[in-house]
Amino acid sequence: MKLIAANWKMNKTQREAEEYVSKFLPLVKDVTKTEILLCPPFTSLCKVSQMLEGSNVKLGAQNCHSEKKGAFTGEISTVMLKDLGVEYVIVGHSERRWIFGESDEIIHKKIVACLEEGLRPILCVGERWEDREAGMTFKVIETQIKLALSGLDAFVSKIDIAYEPVWAIGTGNPATPEDAQLVHRFIKDLVGPVRVLYGGSVNTSNAGDFLRMPDVDGLLVGTASLDPESFFQIIQASE
């Protein structure tokens, strides 16, 4: 089944999250062929979790820590996320890698922590513009995936991968569906049968073009997921 995931990033107060979900759930109630995922900020997980109970929408977190508990001020563990009803965790988003300095080693540990807790990680990979210009796209993707999934070959069916070219995120400048298709195929040839989502300036007009590609198995949507109507339209493109 295709997965259409919303990454709200650092947006929406609890009240705004509540308003969103009350508008969103009636819109998507008849969606049956697509897995729908909302990833609010940590502060709204509890409220959104309660509202999603019994619905066809799943709950995800945008990050986690790799340890289960302890002296890690300001961090949130996979045990805590599981306790809130979270099923998915976005791991290694480019904003975590490039703004917060997350290394491939840290990302690997977070993936392991998710798997140990029965949470499904969405591993984000993607090249920067300078990598693409230098013809390094496939090499960068291969390195990120090999390091993140080192020793985890047996768990590939429990992981999703999001191809998110860094230059396409939040820029209004998406990859072409054909370029995304090439990278998605490359990832599957490297890893085996894995669900690969595309992310990077997906909107209501281009979602269908990506989803028509044979190896695009879903979408990770930032900006366009902040409005319930727009996100619903993107989901409809997958139905």
Ligand code: PEP
């Ligand atoms: C993202 O944050 O994962 C993302 C793809 O953002 P946007 O859709 O805004 O490019």
